Amino acid sequence: MNRSIELVKTIYEIKQLENFDEAQIALAGRSNVGKSSLVNRLAGRKKLAKISSKPGKTRSLNYYKVNPDGFFLVDLPGYGYAKCSKTERAKWAKLIEAYIQGNSQLKAVAVLLDSRLKPQKLDLELTSYLRNIGIPIIPVLTKSDKPKQKERSIVQNQWQDILQQDKKPLLFSSKTGMGEEKLWNILAEYAGE
Secondary structure: OOOEEEEEEEEOOHHHOOOOOOOEEEEEEEOOOOHHHHHHHHHOOOOOOOOOOOOOOOOOEEEEEEEOOOEEEEEOOOEOOOOOOHHHHHHHHHHHHHHHOOOOOEEEEEEEEEOOOOOOHHHHHHHHHHHHOOOOEEEEEEOOOOOOHHHHHHHHHHHHHHHOOOOOOEEOOOOOOOOHHHHHHHHHHHHHO
16 A cells, blocks of 8 residues: 655644544654654655654654554654753653543554663653553564564564563564564554554
8 A cells, every 4th residue: 555644733732732533653762763764764755754863853742644544643752862951851751641641542652662772661661651551552673674683583572571462573674664564554453443
Protein backbone atom coordinates (compact mmCIF):
# COMPACT_ATOMS: atom_id res chain seq x y z
CA MET A 1 0.00 0.00 0.00
CA ASN A 2 1.26 3.47 -0.85
CA ARG A 3 1.07 5.63 2.24
CA SER A 4 1.89 9.27 2.82
CA ILE A 5 2.46 11.16 6.05
CA GLU A 6 1.84 14.86 6.62
CA LEU A 7 2.35 17.03 9.68
CA VAL A 8 -1.04 18.50 10.57
CA LYS A 9 -0.69 19.78 14.14
CA THR A 10 2.05 20.78 16.56
CA ILE A 11 1.21 21.21 20.24
CA TYR A 12 3.49 22.85 22.83
CA GLU A 13 1.11 23.36 25.76
CA ILE A 14 -1.65 21.42 27.49
CA LYS A 15 -4.25 24.09 26.63
CA GLN A 16 -3.59 23.40 22.92
CA LEU A 17 -4.60 19.72 23.22
CA GLU A 18 -7.71 18.85 21.30
CA ASN A 19 -9.73 15.71 20.69
CA PHE A 20 -9.44 14.01 17.34
CA ASP A 21 -11.87 11.37 16.09
CA GLU A 22 -9.10 9.43 14.36
CA ALA A 23 -7.12 6.62 15.98
CA GLN A 24 -3.67 7.56 17.27
CA ILE A 25 -0.42 5.68 17.79
CA ALA A 26 2.13 7.61 19.86
CA LEU A 27 5.87 7.37 19.25
CA ALA A 28 7.95 7.54 22.43
CA GLY A 29 11.61 7.07 23.23
CA ARG A 30 14.88 8.54 24.42
CA SER A 31 16.08 11.79 22.88
CA ASN A 32 18.65 10.05 20.69
CA VAL A 33 16.79 6.85 19.78
CA GLY A 34 15.89 7.91 16.23
CA LYS A 35 12.20 8.87 16.38
CA SER A 36 12.55 11.62 13.78
CA SER A 37 14.55 9.32 11.50
CA LEU A 38 11.83 6.67 11.83
CA VAL A 39 9.10 9.19 10.93
CA ASN A 40 11.13 10.34 7.91
CA ARG A 41 11.74 6.74 6.80
CA LEU A 42 8.03 5.93 7.02
CA ALA A 43 7.22 9.17 5.18
CA GLY A 44 9.70 8.34 2.43
CA ARG A 45 11.37 11.74 2.70
CA LYS A 46 14.20 13.15 4.74
CA LYS A 47 12.95 16.48 6.00
CA LEU A 48 9.45 15.91 7.39
CA ALA A 49 10.64 15.52 11.00
CA LYS A 50 13.61 17.64 12.05
CA ILE A 51 16.77 15.68 12.79
CA SER A 52 19.61 17.15 14.78
CA SER A 53 23.04 16.07 15.93
CA LYS A 54 21.91 17.41 19.32
CA PRO A 55 19.36 15.04 20.92
CA GLY A 56 16.05 16.46 22.11
CA LYS A 57 15.00 18.37 18.99
CA THR A 58 11.35 17.34 19.37
CA ARG A 59 9.90 19.62 22.04
CA SER A 60 6.24 19.32 21.11
CA LEU A 61 3.58 16.77 20.27
CA ASN A 62 3.65 16.43 16.49
CA TYR A 63 0.57 14.93 14.87
CA TYR A 64 1.33 13.21 11.56
CA LYS A 65 -1.68 12.08 9.53
CA VAL A 66 -1.21 8.76 7.75
CA ASN A 67 -3.04 8.54 4.44
CA PRO A 68 -5.00 6.70 3.13
CA ASP A 69 -5.38 4.85 6.48
CA GLY A 70 -6.57 8.00 8.29
CA PHE A 71 -4.86 7.51 11.65
CA PHE A 72 -2.31 9.75 13.40
CA LEU A 73 1.25 9.02 14.43
CA VAL A 74 1.89 11.34 17.37
CA ASP A 75 5.58 12.01 17.98
CA LEU A 76 6.17 12.77 21.66
CA PRO A 77 9.14 14.77 23.01
CA GLY A 78 12.14 12.54 23.66
CA TYR A 79 13.35 11.90 27.16
CA GLY A 80 16.83 11.50 28.60
CA TYR A 81 19.64 13.42 26.98
CA ALA A 82 17.96 16.67 25.96
CA LYS A 83 19.96 19.70 27.07
CA CYS A 84 17.30 21.90 28.56
CA SER A 85 16.18 23.12 31.94
CA LYS A 86 14.46 20.90 34.50
CA THR A 87 11.48 23.25 34.22
CA GLU A 88 11.17 22.57 30.50
CA ARG A 89 11.55 18.81 30.98
CA ALA A 90 8.84 18.90 33.67
CA LYS A 91 6.59 20.83 31.25
CA TRP A 92 7.10 18.12 28.58
CA ALA A 93 6.29 15.39 31.13
CA LYS A 94 3.02 17.14 32.07
CA LEU A 95 2.13 17.63 28.40
CA ILE A 96 2.78 13.94 27.61
CA GLU A 97 0.80 12.80 30.64
CA ALA A 98 -2.12 15.09 29.74
CA TYR A 99 -2.04 13.70 26.19
CA ILE A 100 -1.99 10.05 27.31
CA GLN A 101 -4.47 10.20 30.22
CA GLY A 102 -8.03 9.73 29.11
CA ASN A 103 -7.23 9.75 25.39
CA SER A 104 -9.73 7.21 24.05
CA GLN A 105 -8.25 7.44 20.54
CA LEU A 106 -4.76 6.41 21.70
CA LYS A 107 -4.60 2.78 20.56
CA ALA A 108 -0.95 2.01 21.43
CA VAL A 109 2.45 3.53 22.06
CA ALA A 110 5.34 2.50 19.84
CA VAL A 111 8.23 2.61 22.30
CA LEU A 112 11.49 3.08 20.42
CA LEU A 113 14.44 1.36 22.08
CA ASP A 114 18.09 1.46 21.00
CA SER A 115 19.05 -2.04 19.84
CA ARG A 116 22.68 -1.38 20.82
CA LEU A 117 21.90 -0.85 24.52
CA LYS A 118 20.77 -3.10 27.33
CA PRO A 119 17.43 -1.99 28.82
CA GLN A 120 17.82 1.53 30.21
CA LYS A 121 16.20 2.91 33.39
CA LEU A 122 14.09 5.56 31.63
CA ASP A 123 12.82 3.04 29.07
CA LEU A 124 11.91 0.62 31.86
CA GLU A 125 10.05 3.41 33.69
CA LEU A 126 8.08 4.37 30.57
CA THR A 127 7.10 0.80 29.68
CA SER A 128 6.12 0.10 33.29
CA TYR A 129 3.96 3.27 33.36
CA LEU A 130 2.22 2.33 30.10
CA ARG A 131 1.59 -1.23 31.25
CA ASN A 132 0.17 0.01 34.56
CA ILE A 133 -2.39 2.22 32.82
CA GLY A 134 -3.24 -0.50 30.29
CA ILE A 135 -1.92 1.03 27.06
CA PRO A 136 -0.61 -1.51 24.54
CA ILE A 137 3.11 -1.23 23.80
CA ILE A 138 4.67 -1.78 20.37
CA PRO A 139 8.38 -2.28 21.14
CA VAL A 140 10.63 -1.20 18.26
CA LEU A 141 14.40 -1.75 18.40
CA THR A 142 15.92 1.08 16.37
CA LYS A 143 19.35 1.26 14.73
CA SER A 144 19.14 -2.51 14.21
CA ASP A 145 21.55 -2.37 11.28
CA LYS A 146 24.41 -1.52 13.70
CA PRO A 147 24.78 -4.44 16.18
CA LYS A 148 25.56 -8.02 15.15
CA GLN A 149 22.67 -10.46 14.92
CA LYS A 150 23.63 -12.20 18.17
CA GLU A 151 23.70 -8.87 20.08
CA ARG A 152 20.33 -7.85 18.60
CA SER A 153 18.86 -11.19 19.59
CA ILE A 154 20.02 -10.78 23.22
CA VAL A 155 18.38 -7.33 23.48
CA GLN A 156 15.21 -8.63 21.76
CA ASN A 157 14.94 -11.46 24.29
CA GLN A 158 15.57 -9.13 27.24
CA TRP A 159 12.75 -6.79 26.16
CA GLN A 160 10.42 -9.68 25.36
CA ASP A 161 10.92 -10.96 28.92
CA ILE A 162 10.50 -7.50 30.49
CA LEU A 163 7.33 -6.74 28.54
CA GLN A 164 5.99 -10.29 28.83
CA GLN A 165 4.85 -10.29 25.22
CA ASP A 166 4.39 -13.25 22.89
CA LYS A 167 6.28 -11.62 20.04
CA LYS A 168 9.83 -10.31 20.08
CA PRO A 169 10.32 -6.54 19.63
CA LEU A 170 10.50 -5.45 16.00
CA LEU A 171 13.95 -4.83 14.55
CA PHE A 172 13.99 -1.54 12.63
CA SER A 173 16.57 0.51 10.77
CA SER A 174 15.85 3.96 9.34
CA LYS A 175 19.04 3.64 7.32
CA THR A 176 18.38 0.31 5.57
CA GLY A 177 14.60 0.02 5.84
CA MET A 178 14.82 -3.16 7.91
CA GLY A 179 11.41 -3.87 9.44
CA GLU A 180 9.66 -0.96 7.71
CA GLU A 181 6.87 -2.96 6.06
CA LYS A 182 6.34 -5.03 9.20
CA LEU A 183 6.09 -1.84 11.30
CA TRP A 184 3.50 -0.36 8.91
CA ASN A 185 1.43 -3.55 9.25
CA ILE A 186 1.59 -3.46 13.06
CA LEU A 187 0.71 0.26 13.22
CA ALA A 188 -2.24 -0.17 10.85
CA GLU A 189 -3.46 -3.20 12.80
CA TYR A 190 -3.48 -1.31 16.12
CA ALA A 191 -5.00 1.81 14.53
CA GLY A 192 -7.81 -0.29 13.08
CA GLU A 193 -8.78 -1.87 16.41
